[in-house]
Amino acid sequence: MYSYEDRVRAVELYLKLGKRVKATIRQLGYPTKNSLKAWCEEFEKSGDLQKEYVRVKPKYSEEQKNLALEHYVNHGRSFSFTLRALGYPCRQILTAWVRERYPETRKRVVGKAGRPAVSLATRQLAVYELCTREGSAQAVAQKLDVDRVSLYNWKNQLLGRGAPASMKRDKGSPSETDRDELERQVEELRRDIRNLKLEHDLLKKANELVKKDLGVDLPLLSNREKTKLVDALREEYGLTELLERLDLARSSYFYHRSPIRVADKYADVRRTVAEIFEDNHRSYGYRRVQAALIRQRVFLSEKVVRRLMKQGGLHAARPKRRRYRSYIGEISPAPDNIINRDFHANAPNEKWVTDISEFQIPAGKVYLSPMIDCFDGMVVSWSIGTSPDAELVNSMLDAAIETVTEDDETPIVHSDRGGHYRWPGWLSRVAKAKRTYP
Numbered sequence: 001m002y003s004y005e006d007r008v009r010a011v012e013l014y015l016k017l018g019k020r021v022k023a024t025i026r027q028l029g030y031p032t033k034n035s036l037k038a039w040c041e042e043f044e045k046s047g048d049l050q051k052e053y054v055r056v057k058p059k060y061s062e063e064q065k066n067l068a069l070e071h072y073v074n075h076g077r078s079f080s081f082t083l084r085a086l087g088y089p090c091r092q093i094l095t096a097w098v099r100e101r102y103p104e105t106r107k108r109v110v111g112k113a114g115r116p117a118v119s120l121a122t123r124q125l126a127v128y129e130l131c132t133r134e135g136s137a138q139a140v141a142q143k144l145d146v147d148r149v150s151l152y153n154w155k156n157q158l159l160g161r162g163a164p165a166s167m168k169r170d171k172g173s174p175s176e177t178d179r180d181e182l183e184r185q186v187e188e189l190r191r192d193i194r195n196l197k198l199e200h201d202l203l204k205k206a207n208e209l210v211k212k213d214l215g216v217d218l219p220l221l222s223n224r225e226k227t228k229l230v231d232a233l234r235e236e237y238g239l240t241e242l243l244e245r246l247d248l249a250r251s252s253y254f255y256h257r258s259p260i261r262v263a264d265k266y267a268d269v270r271r272t273v274a275e276i277f278e279d280n281h282r283s284y285g286y287r288r289v290q291a292a293l294i295r296q297r298v299f300l301s302e303k304v305v306r307r308l309m310k311q312g313g314l315h316a317a318r319p320k321r322r323r324y325r326s327y328i329g330e331i332s333p334a335p336d337n338i339i340n341r342d343f344h345a346n347a348p349n350e351k352w353v354t355d356i357s358e359f360q361i362p363a364g365k366v367y368l369s370p371m372i373d374c375f376d377g378m379v380v381s382w383s384i385g386t387s388p389d390a391e392l393v394n395s396m397l398d399a400a401i402e403t404v405t406e407d408d409e410t411p412i413v414h415s416d417r418g419g420h421y422r423w424p425g426w427l428s429r430v431a432k433a434k435r436t437y438p
Contacts, residue, residue, distance in 0.1 A: 002030065002031060002035075002161070003160070004051050006161055007039050007049050010031060010036055010039060011043045013027065014040055019040070021033050028161065029161055030161045059089075060088065060093070065097055067086070068088070068089065068097065069097055069101055079094055118146075123154045123158065126150075127151070127154050127155045130151045130152075137151060137152075198237060198241070198245060199245070201236070202233070202245065203218070206221065209225070209232060218246060223252045223253075223256050224256045226253075226256075227252075227253055227256040227257050229242075230242045230246065239253075266308060269293075269300065269308065272293065272296070273305070273312065273314065274314065277289060277314045280292075283316055284316060285316045286305045289314075293305070330422075332422045334417055334422075335417060337417075338412055338414075339351060344374070345374040348373055348376070348378075349404055349409040350374070350375060350409075350411060350412070351374035352372065352374070352380060352411045352413045353372050353413075353415070354370065354371045354393070354413065354414070355369075355416060356388050356392070356393070357369075357370075366385075367384065367387065367392060368382065368383075369382065369383050369385075369392050369393050369396045380400045380403055381397075390423050393426060394426060397413075397429050398429065404433075413430065
């Protein structure tokens, strides 16, 4: 049982710390959470606490008490049997009744004398030694030949539970200023954690409600979208906190909240539009959907139908537009691929390869057409020009043919079989020179 002063001290500290239960109990060392809240509630109602505890009406009457004691004595003095037979009271209360009525039945340890009562002067001396000690409390207890727990009990009885057990300042213990600073830092950390959690929940819920592909930027949301976001998080966070975080005025919130709560007058029409769209294989546009609605005696303007289809994601399928292609087929039969990636040559003028390369220079584009011998990579001939035309490749081929002096040398000319190497001018030159054209 706590004294009046202990209870008042606890309530004052509890109110001073902003009704923080854990901080109050940690600093005082007492009482329990429920006791502290009950004291504070009593203090706020009446402005003070009771000096003395009011004894409540006993739970069991004198007649019930006598009946329980009589049953206990007449039935073998068994606590368990009495409790099962009568159904009351608990074992502790029945034990107290028996010890009060029959003190001679109390069990005592034989052969060990009880410890004599300690005088007030001895307890005061022990508490003084405890509070002014230099060593441990166990050393003081051994010196006075008492129990260590008894020392602290005497200290609580004489000085109160709030008094320190040692007057010597602990070098490692923080001062009152340090404690206040630590508590302030803890509060700041809690506030930062809550702000981060709020921001995380806002972004997560915004992604669910708005569903934007490129992410969500809270400042760029419309007031209507912010209103939906606030309503989704109202159960977990306060309205003022959400409005400040989203930079949304209270008047704007209630303005946009009113139409949101109004029932959709086009709810039935939306279902009808969706059914018409699906029944016609998702091929109807807004004009044909509007015509189908008119046949069902549902008259809506073109804009309303378009808006309902857009909100429902009903987009008619469209055939893809074919890109223009100038290719009309092969201009001549494709020659056989004789080399077939085997570019190894055992002698000069056995295999030739050619192609056109494009170069970008400050003056414009330049095109190079070389003829390469696969035997040693030597350039047989080449031509250069500003246009990849027939004259470019024909002049290069004429120069390459002139380099062949032996009649038995018939090189195979390999190209990518493009249009430059399938024109009549190229084919006639190859046939006249009796060269193989793959």
